[in-house]
Amino acid sequence: MNFKGQHILSTAQFDKEGLLEIFEEAKKMEKVLQDGGSDVLSGKILATLFFEPSTRTRFSFESAMNRLGGRVLSNADMAATSSLKKNESLEDTVKTVSKMVDVIAIRHPESYSVEKTSNFSNVPVINAGDGSNQHPTQALLDVYTIWKEKGSIDGLTVGMIGDLKNGRVPHSQCDLLKHFDVKFVFVAPDALKMPDEIVKELKSVGKEVVEGENLSELIEEMDVIGMTRVQKERFESEEEYLKYEGIYVLDAKIMDKAKKDAIIVHPLPRVDEVSVELDSDPRAKYFDQVGNGVVVRMALLKKVLGY
Amino acid sequence: MNFKGQHILSTAQFDKEGLLEIFEEAKKMEKVLQDGGSDVLSGKILATLFFEPSTRTRFSFESAMNRLGGRVLSNADMAATSSLKKNESLEDTVKTVSKMVDVIAIRHPESYSVEKTSNFSNVPVINAGDGSNQHPTQALLDVYTIWKEKGSIDGLTVGMIGDLKNGRVPHSQCDLLKHFDVKFVFVAPDALKMPDEIVKELKSVGKEVVEGENLSELIEEMDVIGMTRVQKERFESEEEYLKYEGIYVLDAKIMDKAKKDAIIVHPLPRVDEVSVELDSDPRAKYFDQVGNGVVVRMALLKKVLGY
């Protein structure tokens, strides 16, 4: 795939070849980090425009840019501090910033907002999360983690557990994993199960999909245990949220039933759906994912800037 | 003019020679950008202290500093996060910061505040906007845009349209353009017209000044069409503001009457006083001004730091 000058807006942009290209580049970046970084993006500037604060994602992009010798202009809280208060359109804001930098990472609470505004930028725009819609670099780092830890993706059974209805993370993961020979196991209460259209799409491209509610049974065959946070902010009421809060908790007891070489992935932040007692379990990869996020974003920044 | 070690506080500091010196340097900076930036300010640090958030202006200074290899310490919202909350004086704050960096850009909502505090800094202070008083780098980039687009400034007819009473932008532009052989055309309703003392001063130095309310007639002779936003935040009441909101709107129809080689300048953000349908009109230069702002600030940073 040709990434140079491209916006990165959605997981739908990636085919298998493109994914493996990013993953191979990310692996090279791990070596670059061990060697103390690089100067390949020296002279280039990334702007991070976060209309919804996220220190983790912002720092990951900014770390990636700095590790490659690039510079960063940062706005951690655009909603509080930008000209949008003077009624400037998001399009004008993005167009303006694009005249001062070489690449822009945008996080915005509204679905599709990043895609719409990217048309007004003359530099590549990377979607750093747009509401419940997409967060493609998170999905890339999730799948990169699987690829790196398990050696390859084909042949694996991948479990996704929790709020599969509202979570953009499992949706995006499906969108990438469908390019591989993967069996899906979805574990969710009926009200929070994976949307039908996603299940149908996976089956239409020949994937095996198992759905159920019983985690302690279904965990046994998983090579990848994908936990997600039940996202309070996506529920309509506190009451509705409390019904499902803590419905699945991964702890040492349940992990006894899991494969010895399974891996646990989680996008973080976690609340209590993954017990801290698992942090020292060698199968827990969620904090390693943070480092994987940096190298995946290094790879992407390099590619979209044409290096 | 000797800029080394100087504070940049007001458009009144610039004479014609000084302006042309900055413009020639800014033009060189366009070449530097094309060549991938410079390291001339390597080891130098700019602090941006914004007591009133402005992503556009802050990013412009920070982009300029980074493009020259310098570094930036950034406070996007001093009012919310500084020791002023502990009753520290602005003078002490600026003096403190001046001990840690090489140059400071300050934006503050109070008129003359930047000038007053600059006495306490032992490094150059650049006024990045102090209330309704001054925003000299904005005026410099406006006039640089005219100089660059039209080849020279002498002989031009420059129009200014909108809230000419409260807008610091048109006031500052007059203060710079008076050094050139320019005819001024001011278009405003009576209640928002250019202050008498500015008109008198322009006439006293031999400038021709035309004033009127009818944009569609007066636009015909303009080489430069200077639109300004009616600034809600400068009005005493919402009611008073609404009287004049949208009083002049530049759109394709009215631009039919303008010269084919006129240029439209606007400081941004715009609300609706310039129709988006004009964004693709080759005469529209307001988004190019953003890039011009970066090179003008590169030129200034270089000069005040003695390079």
Next chain:
Amino acid sequence: MNFKGQHILSTAQFDKEGLLEIFEEAKKMEKVLQDGGSDVLSGKILATLFFEPSTRTRFSFESAMNRLGGRVLSNADMAATSSLKKNESLEDTVKTVSKMVDVIAIRHPESYSVEKTSNFSNVPVINAGDGSNQHPTQALLDVYTIWKEKGSIDGLTVGMIGDLKNGRVPHSQCDLLKHFDVKFVFVAPDALKMPDEIVKELKSVGKEVVEGENLSELIEEMDVIGMTRVQKERFESEEEYLKYEGIYVLDAKIMDKAKKDAIIVHPLPRVDEVSVELDSDPRAKYFDQVGNGVVVRMALLKKVLGY
């Protein structure tokens, strides 16, 4: 002392040898600054996580890192913008950030919070102030200022004036100065006097301690006049605070009684406990302390990163 890879959490970590090692390194850093900075930390990244805003301290760390060629990821207001809002634990936040950077400076309003979370970081954590508990780099720069200005610390009479009960600054200074042959003079009203356990500890290691309320008498023998702000935010009520606000004010009149070669130190920000008329008194060193803070932090960053 071996600083490489160490967290810097408390003044209690430092012995006399360690202090002098930092001071000698800081002095070298003054030379580095005069020579235009260094690239020794090129490729390294500092994260500043400020759960309580402090522009002075944050800028000091960030200036230090940049002066050595390192890069910075900055969060000036973690409380307002972090995943803690999504109920992420402070431990998870710090562990996450530690996967993306090489060293972390944390400021937090809760005592001992930085120490507790440092266990979850796999990179050095520097305490940039944790409530009323510790602010070790401030104490280091205070004592460095004395060492630098007076040539040595042994043999000096050091005065501390103001709120000696609640102020972490005088407590931390005692913790460092006790390693030297120093006589202490504490000036405070009875309700705000130095805690007994600190006085006892100083005496137990053979220090002479004088306590009193009368500044104009006690100031005469001080080589170092350590003023502190009566910290409003540490009092239980406005009423309680007002009792002691302005109880000691250092001005030209009282400084007539002080030694000609005494020095005035103050951690800043000041409110009115040091009169601005003293700013031009050559004995006033409080603004020089800001610059000393940068070189001390340069020294520390270098040391903990193993350079």
